[in-house]
Amino acid sequence: MTLRFASYCPSAFTQPTWRSDTERRIDSDATETTRAFVIGIQIRGAAVSDAKVLAAFAERAFRDTYAVYNDPANIDAHVSQFLSVSRIKADLARNDSDFFVAEDSTGKIVGYAKLCASQPEPSVSSGSIELERIYVDRNQKGRGIGTALLKTVMAMAASKAFDALWLGVWQKNPDAIRFYEKLGFRIVGTHAFLVGKDEQLDWVMERALGEAIQD
Numbered sequence: 371m372t373l374r375f376a377s378y379c380p381s382a383f384t385q386p387t388w389r390s391d392t393e394r395r396i397d398s399d400a401t402e403t404t405r406a407f408v409i410g411i412q413i414r415g416a417a418v419s420d421a422k423v424l425a426a427f428a429e430r431a432f433r434d435t436y437a438v439y440n441d442p443a444n445i446d447a448h449v450s451q452f453l454s455v456s457r458i459k460a461d462l463a464r465n466d467s468d469f470f471v472a473e474d475s476t477g478k479i480v481g482y483a484k485l486c487a488s489q490p491e492p493s494v495s496s497g498s499i500e501l502e503r504i505y506v507d508r509n510q511k512g513r514g515i516g517t518a519l520l521k522t523v524m525a526m527a528a529s530k531a532f533d534a535l536w537l538g539v540w541q542k543n544p545d546a547i548r549f550y551e552k553l554g555f556r557i558v559g560t561h562a563f564l565v566g567k568d569e570q571l572d573w574v575m576e577r578a579l580g581e582a583i584q585d
């Protein structure tokens with residue numbers, strides 16, 4: 371079994387399929403036409419200037435989801451290592467990952483997703499790219515925001531000539547597993563994932579990009 375460290379997203383991706391900043395802007399424009407629409411919600415690619423507000427959202431969403439099930443020290447360690455403003459800022463600047471934010475009509479972030487050309491995962495197909503994170507505000511779940519973010523991520527991945535999306539989901543997160551299954555992901559393997567010092571078991575799930583999500 372592979373042991374994955376949270377948010378590991380190396381620049382040394384085997385194929386130089388990622389793009390320059392100019393291409394990134396073009397690709398973001400391209401997703402405008404394909405992104406899903408939820409009433410009152412806009413989805414856009416995030417920039418370095420979003421780091422502070424995105425880090426605050428990411429920390430809150432992570433704690434909302436996992437704090438109740440985990441040792442506080444491990445949650446704090448994960449937050450400080452991967453969800454600090456400086457870390458999110460650095461990740462936003464990378465060429466091998468993309469963040470998307472969902473905002474309400476006031477511009478408040480209500481969800482985000484991260485697509486990442488990560489280390490090879492043995493159980494997934496070679497043309498697969500990782501959906502590393504997807505989180506929706508706890509008070510906004512069930513409105514279709516997660517689906518809209520996923521559609522946007524799928525469009526971006528397809529525009530990069532990837533043909534599948536994979537992810538790791540904690541085996542003790544049945545709600546997310548059902549969400550992914552509903553949207554066409556299937557379990558293809560397992561891997562271990564470190565939260566602080568706690569080694570947790572994830573399902574690895576994958577979905578082909580060829581088949582669109584039905585509205």
Ligand SMILES: CC(C)(COP(=O)(O)OP(=O)(O)OC[C@H]1O[C@@H](n2cnc3c(N)ncnc32)[C@H](O)[C@@H]1OP(=O)(O)O)[C@@H](O)C(=O)NCCC(=O)NCCS
Binds near residue numbers: 435507511540543548
């Ligand atoms: C998982 C998550 C991203 C889904 O986002 P969302 O906006 O709530 O999902 P949507 O409203 O787009 O739901 C899409 C479909 O999945 C279904 N679904 C969502 N959550 C579900 C659940 N807990 N159980 C069963 N079905 C679920 C919805 O019913 C919907 O199907 P429908 O269109 O037939 O009603 C969101 O709930 C979340 O942020 N959870 C906490 C963070 C988390 O676990 N992230 C994943 C880490 S791997």
